[in-house]
Amino acid sequence: MNLGRTVSRMISLAGLLACGWLMGGCSSTPETDAERQARWQQGNLTSWEIQHGIGPVVEDIQLAAVDNALAERGKAIFVQKCATCHYLDMKKTGPPLRDVTKRRSAEYVMNQILNPEQMGKMHPDGRQLVAQYAQFMTIQGITRDNTLELLDFLRSEAGNPPAPMEQQPGFGTPPPPPTADAK
């Protein structure tokens, strides 16, 4: 993770115990989608998963202070890949995101981006959002490093007052269409 920042990864003790209990001996083999699905059907989401989401991020993420360079990269990704469905301050195809980093942990945001389908099917909050928006979040080929950039962008926006619509990242009403008398 050569992002020039400190991201420490720790397997939490609770996670370790849960892992051992659920999988019968904590093998190093990653859980398959089918295994996870089966576990979910038995109502066996861990409290860590409830809090931090279901997906490839299974360890605690510690974020340093917002890095402006990273936030800029995050903004570019947001404009290209997220702004199709998200404004910061109002509903679009998906929910507004200005304060998402205040509402959700970094791990949760990362899992939502990296694993939207299982989040939408298996996480209680994810299911609620899918029901509300009648839409699963799309997979947009965003890498794990990209999610850290997006987190810095979103953290830099969190708590700012709502911006006028035309200043929303990625918001761009197309220029006015040519009128009937345009040449």
Place this chain on the structure above:
Amino acid sequence: MGFVVSIIGIAALFSGCSPKKEVGGFGDAAEKVYVAPGSYDEFYAFMSGGFSGQVSVYGLPSGRLFRVIPVFSVDPEKGYGYSEETKPLLMTSHGFVPWDDAHHPQLSVTDGQSDGRWLFINGNNTPRIARMDLTTFETVETIEIPNSGGNHGSPFLTPNNEYVVASTRFSVPIPQQDVSISSFKENFKGTISFISVDSVSGRMKIAFQILVPGINYDLSRSGKGPSHGWSFFSSYNSEQANTQLEVNASKNDKDFVAAINWKLAEELIAQGKGQDWTASHYHNYMDDADVGQSEVLNSVKVLVAKDHPGLMYYLPTPKSPHGCDIDPSGEYIVAGGKLAALIPVHSFSKFKKAAEASDFEGEFDGIPIVKYESVIAGEVKDPGLGPLHTEFDGQGFGYTSMFLSSEIVKWKIGTWEVVDRIPTYYSIGHLMIPGGDTKQPYGKYVVALNKITKDRYLPTGPELTQSAQLIDITGDKMKLLLDFPTIGEPHYAQALPATMIKDRSVRWYPIAENKNPFAIKAENESRIERDGKTVHVYMSTIRTHFVPDNIEGIKVGDKVYFHVTNLEQDWDVPHGFSVMGATTSELLVMPGQTRTLLWEPKMAGVIPFYCTDFCSALHQEMQGWIRVSS
């Protein structure tokens, strides 16, 4: 399973069951073709769509249809031939030709084995060859073949894709001219084309053509192993008849297999012996930006066969031969004499010796005819009626389709004895063994490709589907496992292990790498630009909206180009785009791709547009309006 089998057995005992139901016997057939949900087939099979002009892709052994790849015919399901990006692929010197008759799919090869990179197929009617990319299952190139009267005998590859080989079915005046048809013998000629294939890009180019005597050239295979450097073509109508061919082209006891030394042809071209002939033809390809381009080429290099000793020989072959197949060793050349009562097998080593010793029985229009007795390795006697095509199992056996007696006959290479036979329904044309034309066939199955299916399925009016039959060839006795309907005529097919393609399959196009000049990389780049009477709409799609979705200012008489970019980066999420009253088709845009629809509004009003490919619960909401002013 056992219970079902016993029911069938009991029914057979008591009812006398129609013999048709017993063909091949069923036994454990269901188990052998059952591919459980979520499991994959072992082989991809690529079947020609015949007069549909397309290629269909099936799984073996299940017989499940996976996809139809549009090639020579427009395909509204995929917008192929309707979008501005794909229209150029159907351009020819005759104009835009949105149909053809596609016969012989041919998988690319390295060292005589399938390499899983490309699939080629011929356009029979307006002579063309197409190349499909097997990472995307899309047609990426077509090339027109000039100086040809019908491109049946193609595309047959040399062992390392050096050339796609194509022969003209109908001899015609070359170059074309206004002459009496009865002057066939004086004025009509054939050509055999060698189209080079770039080893990296796959890009095709007509390297040279060989002008050959005016008869009908039919099927071909290229040599391998000892016969590498040669190509062989069955031919008929050595009578050079031009009317009532069913009588007049069947008079001679023997026609020919034509042998062409393409290595020598290469040398002659390098020595500057090729003549530059004017021959306008189109070369169409998808460029680096995934946009179709057409270029018109105006000449070809031509070698006149009779002027170059050693370039071409005729091998006498009974009678009106159709198929021409080479065994895995490269030694035996098997012709299917469709009117013959035997299957003639020539020996390459005997042919070479005879050619070197000038052991000829005459010549035909300047081409030496090698003595039959000097080249024949053996004859498979009384194999059945109407032998057509032969494929090989790699275990020392040939399998020949019998058109008239509707059966497949298995015979032993070397002893030429028939060892097994199985009925097919009805009028089998080609047959296919996975890898059956390569140096090391995969064997396991033979697929019968049938023309007629009377009585076989529920009737569908006067026209019935064509069909394929899957037959197990792992034991001594062939065993029918399955039959299934096909799209168009499954004229010929090729198959290879699924693992050669599956893991290289493209899932989406990275949006950042989209080089289409009209692409947009993010929703906020969507816009509308007017240039005189031309309007360009740069439109994005994602689940579940278009941007823009309200378009005003369009006028009657405008040419409106909708450049639709699909911003999705997820597998299997294409979006469609269709406009009410558009005279073309929808667009179907793959994730990360840009496709363009041209629309010319004819009346004022407000016209809706919408997405045709179901994408989500809000798919119905994926729509918009265009205001058209007079």
